[in-house]
Amino acid sequence: MNNELHQLEFLRQHAKQASEKAYVPYSQFPVGAALLMKSGEVISGCNVENVSYGLSNCAERTAVFSAVAQGYDARDISAVVVYTPGDKAYAPCGACRQVLAEFLATGTPIVSTSERQMRQWAIEDLLPDAFEFDVNAYRKPL
Amino acid sequence: MNNELHQLEFLRQHAKQASEKAYVPYSQFPVGAALLMKSGEVISGCNVENVSYGLSNCAERTAVFSAVAQGYDARDISAVVVYTPGDKAYAPCGACRQVLAEFLATGTPIVSTSERQMRQWAIEDLLPDAFEFDVNAYRKPL
Amino acid sequence: MNNELHQLEFLRQHAKQASEKAYVPYSQFPVGAALLMKSGEVISGCNVENVSYGLSNCAERTAVFSAVAQGYDARDISAVVVYTPGDKAYAPCGACRQVLAEFLATGTPIVSTSERQMRQWAIEDLLPDAFEFDVNAYRKPL
Amino acid sequence: MNNELHQLEFLRQHAKQASEKAYVPYSQFPVGAALLMKSGEVISGCNVENVSYGLSNCAERTAVFSAVAQGYDARDISAVVVYTPGDKAYAPCGACRQVLAEFLATGTPIVSTSERQMRQWAIEDLLPDAFEFDVNAYRKPL
Numbered sequence: 001m002n003n004e005l006h007q008l009e010f011l012r013q014h015a016k017q018a019s020e021k022a023y024v025p026y027s028q029f030p031v032g033a034a035l036l037m038k039s040g041e042v043i044s045g046c047n048v049e050n051v052s053y054g055l056s057n058c059a060e061r062t063a064v065f066s067a068v069a070q071g072y073d074a075r076d077i078s079a080v081v082v083y084t085p086g087d088k089a090y091a092p093c094g095a096c097r098q099v100l101a102e103f104l105a106t107g108t109p110i111v112s113t114s115e116r117q118m119r120q121w122a123i124e125d126l127l128p129d130a131f132e133f134d135v136n137a138y139r140k141p142l
Numbered sequence: 143m144n145n146e147l148h149q150l151e152f153l154r155q156h157a158k159q160a161s162e163k164a165y166v167p168y169s170q171f172p173v174g175a176a177l178l179m180k181s182g183e184v185i186s187g188c189n190v191e192n193v194s195y196g197l198s199n200c201a202e203r204t205a206v207f208s209a210v211a212q213g214y215d216a217r218d219i220s221a222v223v224v225y226t227p228g229d230k231a232y233a234p235c236g237a238c239r240q241v242l243a244e245f246l247a248t249g250t251p252i253v254s255t256s257e258r259q260m261r262q263w264a265i266e267d268l269l270p271d272a273f274e275f276d277v278n279a280y281r282k283p284l
Numbered sequence: 285m286n287n288e289l290h291q292l293e294f295l296r297q298h299a300k301q302a303s304e305k306a307y308v309p310y311s312q313f314p315v316g317a318a319l320l321m322k323s324g325e326v327i328s329g330c331n332v333e334n335v336s337y338g339l340s341n342c343a344e345r346t347a348v349f350s351a352v353a354q355g356y357d358a359r360d361i362s363a364v365v366v367y368t369p370g371d372k373a374y375a376p377c378g379a380c381r382q383v384l385a386e387f388l389a390t391g392t393p394i395v396s397t398s399e400r401q402m403r404q405w406a407i408e409d410l411l412p413d414a415f416e417f418d419v420n421a422y423r424k425p426l
Numbered sequence: 427m428n429n430e431l432h433q434l435e436f437l438r439q440h441a442k443q444a445s446e447k448a449y450v451p452y453s454q455f456p457v458g459a460a461l462l463m464k465s466g467e468v469i470s471g472c473n474v475e476n477v478s479y480g481l482s483n484c485a486e487r488t489a490v491f492s493a494v495a496q497g498y499d500a501r502d503i504s505a506v507v508v509y510t511p512g513d514k515a516y517a518p519c520g521a522c523r524q525v526l527a528e529f530l531a532t533g534t535p536i537v538s539t540s541e542r543q544m545r546q547w548a549i550e551d552l553l554p555d556a557f558e559f560d561v562n563a564y565r566k567p568l
Contacts, residue, residue: 098236235478382520
């Protein structure tokens with residue numbers, strides 16, 4: 001238990017440091033995320049906005065995309081910790097939930113933290129009845 | 143009750159017709175959506191894919207964006223019906239849930255249909271603890 | 285020529301009216317778009333933003349998605365006119381250029397207008413050497 | 427000159443290795459990207475697709491988002507090299523062009539490579555008349 005608390009604070013610090021690197025000239029709302037990989041490595045992400053708002057990317061997705069680019073496979077993530085400054089701990093947006101659902105095993109903890117609050121879910125709490133389809137079900141043969 | 147069934151089938155037919163207009167050369171997975179507006183009007187959408195997969199748009203979002211462009215306000219939607227061919231009724235993806243959450247009142251029915259199945263939710267079932275933030279909370283004064 | 289000017293002003297008015305329907309609580313930057321279809325019909329779009337900035341959609345894409353949902357095929361668009369209030373006429377973002385490239389024939393005029401400025405391009409000016417790939421080139425057989 | 431060729435091949439190898447990590451169950455089209463930072467560090471990215479196609483992310487954007495999360499600032503990128511297997515060297519999509527435009531200085535080389543082809547641009551070639559707007563121009567005071 002004590003170890004778990006230490007680990008959570010360790011990941012929260014990573015997420016907080018990542019939030020300081022956020023590129024948020026449009027929202028001025030910095031977010032950081034830290035993924036604990038099964039290997040023990042921590043991979044961080046921050047939000048990166050764009051003048052065309054729809055091309056902005058959230059912290060959680062930056063971290064997942066980075067993990068894949070570093071060679072991690074689906075199901076290699078053992079915890080996700082998000083940090084935002086201020087009082088309120090925010091839940092991931094729907095786009096991030098869908099991207100996390102592509103990679104997270106059921107039950108993997110997703111923890112949101114701030115300076116004052118902590119909230120925790122699993123992906124099946126955040127995206128119940130997740131959209132999934134068999135890519136081959138509708139494909140016509142070549 | 144009977145009226146509700148008639149209305150659902152009416153909306154399902156709109157969604158089915160919209161699915162026939164889907165532009166899906168990449169997934170070959172056509173989806174249609176129909177929004178019943180409080181005015182009684184029905185606004186339809188289909189998925190529109192792109193060679194750069196990330197620029198693809200789902201049926202539900204096409205319908206919502208069209209409704210806004212036709213002058214509807216947030217909270218003007220009284221039901222959402224989705225259709226996909228085949229046996230299985232699919233739940234909306236996380237991106238669509240977030241876009242629906244921006245406009246739907248709590249409790250608004252979201253119904254997914256196919257040739258054999260029907261499933262129903264409210265937005266708070268599909269996107270519990272939705273991400274929301276006060277746009278002014280982090281903004282620095284001009 | 286005179287007819288062309290009349291038609292451009294007619295489309296600009298459609299785009300301007302669409303911009304008044306924009307849902308832009310985050311950027312406060314309303315944009316409207318009008319597509320002239322080969323059938324003579326005009327289809328309009330506006331930008332629709334989201335609290336998760338990355339799920340925002342631009343006016344040009346709203347209009348294209350609506351056109352497809354109304355049954356139009358690729359290559360049915362004969363002109364695109366965009367409107368933003370104020371002095372400056374803005375060029376479409378990269379995401380909209382890619383979506384337009386999926387549907388516009390070479391040479392189709394894309395005109396951006398404001399209260400004081402007008403700029404015109406073809407899609408091949410805005411997205412030179414467009415990304416295109418043969419969806420079947422990399423697919424493994426079922 | 428010789429040094430430049432060595433460096434390009436070095437970056438191409440990084441991009442190629444990144445492409446081997448691509449998560450592409452839907453398109454089966456792997457892409458890798460390598461950014462040469464002014465510090466000399468190389469940051470790689472690959473495409474990461476999603477069952478909801480619109481949530482897919484390209485290799486170039488994965489690399490840019492990772493660079494920002496690692497603390498790099500706008501304008502810290504001195505070259506972008508993309509790799510795809512096969513004969514043809516592909517140009518970046520419009521979404522990637524817009525994201526690169528947010529960070530790249532004018533003239534920064536963007537090189538696309540394959541097993542047989544090489545193509546080179548600057549961002550102003552790929553996204554002429556880039557969309558840019560002053561975020562404060564339309565904002566109402568708090």
